Amino acid sequence: MEVGGDRSVKATQVGRLLRPRSVAIVGASSDRGTISANALENLLLAGYQGEIHLVSRSKKEINGRACVPSIDDLPLGVDAVVLVVPEAVVVDSVAACARRQAGSAVVFASGFAETGGEGKAKQDRMTAIARDSGLMVLGPNCIGFRNFADGVALTFEPVTEPVPTHKEGAAVIAQSGAMTSNLRLALLAKGVPITCAISTGNEANLGVEDFLADCLDRPGNRVFALFIEQVRRPALFLELVRRARREGKPIVLLHPGRTASARETAKSHTGAFAGDYQVMRAVLQHEGVVLVDTMDELFDTVTLLARWPEPSPLPIGAISNSGAFRGIAHDFCGDLGLPLARLTDETNAKLKAMLPPYAAIDNPLDITTVGLANPRIFGDTAQAVLDDPGVGGVVLAFIPGAPEFQMVRCRSLLPAIEHSVKPVAFSMFGDETHLVEEFPRSLRERNLPLFRSPDRALRAMAHVNAYGRARMRNAASAPYSPAQPIPIPIAERGAVAEYRAKDYLRALDIAVPSAGLAKSVDEACAIAHAIGYPVVLKAQSAALLHKSDAGGVIVGIADEAALRAQWPVLQTNVARAKPGLALDGVLVEAMAKPGVEMIIGARRDPEWGPVLVVGLGGIWTEALKDVVLLSPDVGEGEIIEALAQLKGAALLDGLRGAAPSDKHAIARVAAQLGALMRATPDLLDVEINPLVAYPDGVVALDALMITAETPGKTG
Numbered sequence: 103m104e105v106g107g108d109r110s111v112k113a114t115q116v117g118r119l120l121r122p123r124s125v126a127i128v129g130a131s132s133d134r135g136t137i138s139a140n141a142l143e144n145l146l147l148a149g150y151q152g153e154i155h156l157v158s159r160s161k162k163e164i165n166g167r168a169c170v171p172s173i174d175d176l177p178l179g180v181d182a183v184v185l186v187v188p189e190a191v192v193v194d195s196v197a198a199c200a201r202r203q204a205g206s207a208v209v210f211a212s213g214f215a216e217t218g219g220e221g222k223a224k225q226d227r228m229t230a231i232a233r234d235s236g237l238m239v240l241g242p243n244c245i246g247f248r249n250f251a252d253g254v255a256l257t258f259e260p261v262t263e264p265v266p267t268h269k270e271g272a273a274v275i276a277q278s279g280a281m282t283s284n285l286r287l288a289l290l291a292k293g294v295p296i297t298c299a300i301s302t303g304n305e306a307n308l309g310v311e312d313f314l315a316d317c318l319d320r321p322g323n324r325v326f327a328l329f330i331e332q333v334r335r336p337a338l339f340l341e342l343v344r345r346a347r348r349e350g351k352p353i354v355l356l357h358p359g360r361t362a363s364a365r366e367t368a369k370s371h372t373g374a375f376a377g378d379y380q381v382m383r384a385v386l387q388h389e390g391v392v393l394v395d396t397m398d399e400l401f402d403t404v405t406l407l408a409r410w411p412e413p414s415p416l417p418i419g420a421i422s423n424s425g426a427f428r429g430i431a432h433d434f435c436g437d438l439g440l441p442l443a444r445l446t447d448e449t450n451a452k453l454k455a456m457l458p459p460y461a462a463i464d465n466p467l468d469i470t471t472v473g474l475a476n477p478r479i480f481g482d483t484a485q486a487v488l489d490d491p492g493v494g495g496v497v498l499a500f501i502p503g504a505p506e507f508q509m510v511r512c513r514s515l516l517p518a519i520e521h522s523v524k525p526v527a528f529s530m531f532g533d534e535t536h537l538v539e540e541f542p543r544s545l546r547e548r549n550l551p552l553f554r555s556p557d558r559a560l561r562a563m564a565h566v567n568a569y570g571r572a573r574m575r576n577a578a579s580a581p582y583s584p585a586q587p588i589p590i591p592i593a594e595r596g597a598v599a600e601y602r603a604k605d606y607l608r609a610l611d612i613a614v615p616s617a618g619l620a621k622s623v624d625e626a627c628a629i630a631h632a633i634g635y636p637v638v639l640k641a642q643s644a645a646l647l648h649k650s651d652a653g654g655v656i657v658g659i660a661d662e663a664a665l666r667a668q669w670p671v672l673q674t675n676v677a678r679a680k681p682g683l684a685l686d687g688v689l690v691e692a693m694a695k696p697g698v699e700m701i702i703g704a705r706r707d708p709e710w711g712p713v714l715v716v717g718l719g720g721i722w723t724e725a726l727k728d729v730v731l732l733s734p735d736v737g738e739g740e741i742i743e744a745l746a747q748l749k750g751a752a753l754l755d756g757l758r759g760a761a762p763s764d765k766h767a768i769a770r771v772a773a774q775l776g777a778l779m780r781a782t783p784d785l786l787d788v789e790i791n792p793l794v795a796y797p798d799g800v801v802a803l804d805a806l807m808i809t810a811e812t813p814g815k816t817g
Contacts, residue, residue: 275328407569423469488518607790
C-alpha cells in the first residue's frame, strides 16, 4: 500500500557493524564490573576473532593488550568503535571516529533526545556528523548488541547465561535496552535459539529497519521478535515486512501505545477513529505482522513460530484430560477468534475406537481418565487429531499427574509433537507445580515449546493461526485495481461541499439520492416537485461540513407549503450559527427510506498512508464508536469478514424479522473508497456517513471530502 511522510526507503548496510573485522573500545578499563570492562569481556566470551584496539587516557596496557591515548591514535578504518565515554564528550568522540574513517560507532550514553532540549540538539549534531561522513551510529541510549551467529558482542550488559552460538533461530530487535534483555533471556529460557539481540536506543542514525533488513539477508533468521515504540520509516518497514511474509519469516511485534489519544482531527469522524496506533495496527496486520498486546504473548508466539514458522491457516484441535477445559477452550476460542475444526468422520471413528463409550467424541476432546490405565492414549489421540486434514494445529492441555506418571505421558506425546508439521501448543495444568526435571528438558532438547498455562497456549495459538490465515489471504489475493483519480479542480482545495462530493461518488457508481441545488425557494420547490416529496433541505458550503450542528438540515418536508415555511428557518439557523457565511445554495434531496446506517470512510495518515474505516454510522458513530480499520487495498471478501467483527453486526444480519442488509454492496463501496484514496494522492479524507444499507443495495446520504490545500502536499 501507499505510505506518506517517509524520508528514506533504503536501508543502511550494517554488516560492517554487526560483523566487524576490527573493534576498538574507547574508555577501556581493567576494573572488573565497569561498563568498559564488561564490554571487553563480552567481546572475548563471544569468541570474537578479529582485531581488538583499546583506547585509554590513563593506561598503557590492559590485560596484556596495548592501549592508545585517543581515538585519533587508532588505525584508519576500524570497523566498529565502542564509545564508553561520558555524555558530555560523545559528540566529539563521534566526530573523531569520523575523522579516523571508522565504519561505525556504538554509543551507550544517555542524556540525548530522550531528555529534550539541549539533549536533542546534541543528538542532532551527532546525526549530522554520521550523515556527512558515512559513519554508522548505533544509539545513543542503547545497550548495543549480541550477534550470537557470528561471535560478536558489543554490549556492556554482564553475561549471566552460557553464550550460545546459534546459527539459526529468532532475531531480537528492540528500541529499548531492557526489552532487548528481557526478550533474549525469556526466549533462551524457553529453549528458543537466538541468533542476535540488538538494542537500537534513540536511533540517531541507525534504526530497527536497518537491522531488520540485514537480518532478512541472513538465512538463519527464521522468526523476528520486535519491540518498537515508534516506527520511524514506515515505507521501508512495510517493504521489509512484506519481504519477510513472502519468505515465510514471521514478524511478531509488541508496539506500546494503543491507549494513547488519537491524533486530533476536527473535520471528520474518520480521522478521529484512525489515530496513529490504530492506523499502524490495521496496516501491519494486513501485511501479516503478528501484533501482540503483552510481553507474555510476545514470548509465547515467537516460541511457537520459531518451531513452526509456516503454520497452517486451518482451524485447530484441542485435547485435554479435563472435561472442564472443553468449556474454557470454547470461551477462549470464541473471544480470540480462534476457529475450532470440525473433525472428519474418519477421525471421529479413530477416536471412538480409542476411548471408552462414555467419552464425548468432539473438538475440544476430553480423553477422560483412561490415561491413568493407558498412557499411550495421550500420544494416540494427539496423532489422530493432527492427522485430520481439516486441522491446522493442536492445543494440548493435560494434568501432569504424580511424578512417576509425568514422563510416561511425556514419552507418549513426544513422537506426535516432534514430527508434527502443524503447530502444537503443549501445556500442563498446575501453574508452577513441580515437573520432574527430565520432562521440560526432553522438550527443550527437541526445540519443542512447553506452556504452564493453557490460557497462554490458547492465546499464542490464536496469534499463530491468524498469521497462517494472513499468509494464505495475501498469497491468494490479487491487488485491487485502483480507481481513476477524481478530477478535483484547484478551486476545491481543502474541504469539499457535500453536493460536489456526491458528484464524485456518482462518478464511482455509488448511489446517492435524487437531488438538486437551489439558490431560491422557488428553485427548491421546482426541484422537490421533480424528484417527489418528502424531501430534505441541506445547507451547502465547504465551510459548513457538519450541517446538523448548525441547524442546516431539515428533514421530512412533506409538501410545497412545508418547504416554503422551512426555507427561511434553515437560513436563519445557519446565519445564527455561522454569521456572514455565504451558502453555495441549498441541496433539495429525496428522503431515503429507513435502513441500517453505516459509516464508510478513508483518511490519509501522514506516516502510514491511507486507511479505511468501516462501522455503524449515523447517530451510532459517536455513541458507540463501533468501527474497524482496514488497509485500503483489502478486497471485498475481507471487508465482509470485518463487518462481522462489529459489535452491532447483528443489525446487518436482520433483527426481529428484518431482512439482512446487502453486505456485498457495503463492501463494494468501501473497496471503491480505498481504491480512490490510493489513486488520488491529494485526497486526504473521504467519508460517507450515513451510508444506508438495504437488502438490495446501499445509498450514500451524506458525503465529506477534504483535499490537500496545495497539490502534492499530502503529509
